[in-house]
């Protein structure tokens with residue numbers, strides 16, 4: 591794992607994504623939602639407006655979506671992606687893929703999404719945040735390291751973490767989600783993990799220097815042959831072996 595500590599972590603992450611797109615305009619790009627990613631997408635939009643990158647032929651797959659929520663729901667990740675990224679750049683909406691939270695059968699939808707990723711040829715670069723429960727995607731503890739895209743139950747920690755999009759009320763955050771599995775994520779040819787802020791320091795330390803365990807699915811990335819972790823100073827505070 592390569593570790594970069596930089597207070598411009600989101601901008602650095604956006605630059606890595608833009609470089610990969612420049613090298614391969616038909617990149618299969620795995621995306622994440624959440625607060626950490628907002629400045630990443632803002633920077634990608636800036637790079638696009640400056641003419642430094644185009645997403646015209648990029649295909650995207652997102653990590654996860656809440657069960658029961660369609661794009662019309664303000665709290666859905668589909669809506670978040672559209673508002674914070676897709677509609678500001680030249681990506682073809684037909685090339686953007688998220689699990690359909692509103693599907694009649696969530697298990698079937700999870701299988702469809704896993705097959706879609708295979709059909710696209712796998713993910714070239716997967717962007718990841720780390721949740722306070724130690725998750726990547728919505729792989730809550732305990733999540734098998736061999737898990738595939740499936741329906742999961744969210745922990746109270748995660749429902750609290752994500753309550754802002756639901757009027758600040760954790761009880762209104764859906765209880766279940768469809769998430770790419772740990773193994774699905776690990777099959778990506780490259781991982782780009784981003785974490786910012788002091789609230790992530792413990793979980794970053796556990797993910798990077800702790801044991802690889804189903805209780806911290808983010809720890810799985812230690813075993814990935816091509817993983818770049820970009821953190822700011824605050825999120826790096828718990829790391830003993832810092833390389834920058």
Ligand code: F6R
Nearest residue numbers: 622623624625626719720721727
């Ligand atoms: C989002 C996702 C999650 C988040 C994580 C961090 O699609 O899969 O793993 O990346 O919960 O969220 P924030 O950035 O809001 O702290």
